[in-house]
Amino acid sequence: MHPSLDSLESVRIHPSILSADFANLERELHAIATADAVHVDVMDGHFVPNLTLGLPIVERIGQVSPVPLDVHLMIDDADRWAPQYVLPGVTSVTFHAEASRDPFALARTLRDAGVAASVAIKPGTDVAPFADRIDAFDMVLVMTVEPGFGGQSFMPEVLPKLGTLRRAAADAGVEVLLQVDGGISTATIAEAAAAGADTFVAGSAVYGHGDPAPRIQALRDVLATADTLGS
Ligand SMILES: O=C(CO)[C@@H](O)[C@H](O)COP(=O)(O)O
Numbered sequence: 454m455h456p457s458l459d460s461l462e463s464v465r466i467h468p469s470i471l472s473a474d475f476a477n478l479e480r481e482l483h484a485i486a487t488a489d490a491v492h493v494d495v496m497d498g499h500f501v502p503n504l505t506l507g508l509p510i511v512e513r514i515g516q517v518s519p520v521p522l523d524v525h526l527m528i529d530d531a532d533r534w535a536p537q538y539v540l541p542g543v544t545s546v547t548f549h550a551e552a553s554r555d556p557f558a559l560a561r562t563l564r565d566a567g568v569a570a571s572v573a574i575k576p577g578t579d580v581a582p583f584a585d586r587i588d589a590f591d592m593v594l595v596m597t598v599e600p601g602f603g604g605q606s607f608m609p610e611v612l613p614k615l616g617t618l619r620r621a622a623a624d625a626g627v628e629v630l631l632q633v634d635g636g637i638s639t640a641t642i643a644e645a646a647a648a649g650a651d652t653f654v655a656g657s658a659v660y661g662h663g664d665p666a667p668r669i670q671a672l673r674d675v676l677a678t679a680d681t682l683g684s
C-alpha cells in the first residue's frame with residue numbers, strides 16, 4: 454500500500470464536499486474533522502454533465518483541511534490533468550479509466566509523484582482489466598451511481614465487482630483500498646462492506662442535515678456491527 458495511506462484505519466469514511474455549503478467551505482471541512490479524508494469531486498462539464506471546481510480551489514482546500522484530500526477527477530484527458538492534482542494535503546488521486554489512454558502508465562506517474570494512485574470505473578465499465586493488474590493501483594473506486602451528481606440512488610448490481618477485485622488483490626498478495634461512491638448511507642453501507650468495500654464516500658448522507666459529525670459516527674456504527682472486507 455502507498456505510504457501516504459499507512460496511518461489510516463482499516464475502514465474509512467470520506468465525506469464528499471459536493472453536498473457541502475460551497476459558500477462556507479472552510480467551516481464545512483472543519484465540521485468533518487472526525488472523517489478519514491475529504492472526498493473532493495472535480496467535474497469538468499464534459500466527462501460528466503456537471504461542473505464543480507478545479508485546481509486553484511483544490512489547492513486552497515489542501516491548505517485549510519484538517520483531514521487529507523481524496524481527489525476524485527471526473528474530467529476528460531486524465532493523463533494530462535491528474536498529475537497536476539498532486540498538491541499539498543492530497544493523499545490520493547482518482548482518475549476515471551474511461552478518461553485515460555493508459556490507466557496503468559498514469560497510475561505509475563501518480564505513484565512516482567508521491568500520491569496513492571487510484572482508478573475509478575463507471576457502473577458499465579468492465580472490472581476485469583483492472584483486476585488482472587491490481588498491483589498497479591493503491592485504490593480502485595467502484596462507482597455505485599453514474600458519476601456526475603450527488604444524491605442519486607445506490608446501484609447494488611455493481612457490487613460483484615468488489616468481490617472480483619478483493620480476490621484479485623488476495624491472489625496478487627497486494628493491499629488495495631476498495632472505495633465505493635454514490636448513494637452510500639446507513640441503509641446501504643453494510644451491503645457495500647459485505648461485498649468487499651473498505652472506503653466509503655458519502656455526500657448527501659453526511660452534509661445538509663445539520664452537524665455532519667453524528668452522521669459520520671452513524672456510518673461507523675453500522676460498519677462496526679456489519680460484515681466487512683467481504684467476510
Ligand atoms: O462522485 C460523486 C458523484 O459523481 C460522488 O462523490 C457524490 O458526491 C456522492 O454523493 P452521494 O451519492 O453520497 O450523495
Ligand SMILES: [Co+2]
Binds near residue numbers: 469494634
Ligand atoms: Co466522487
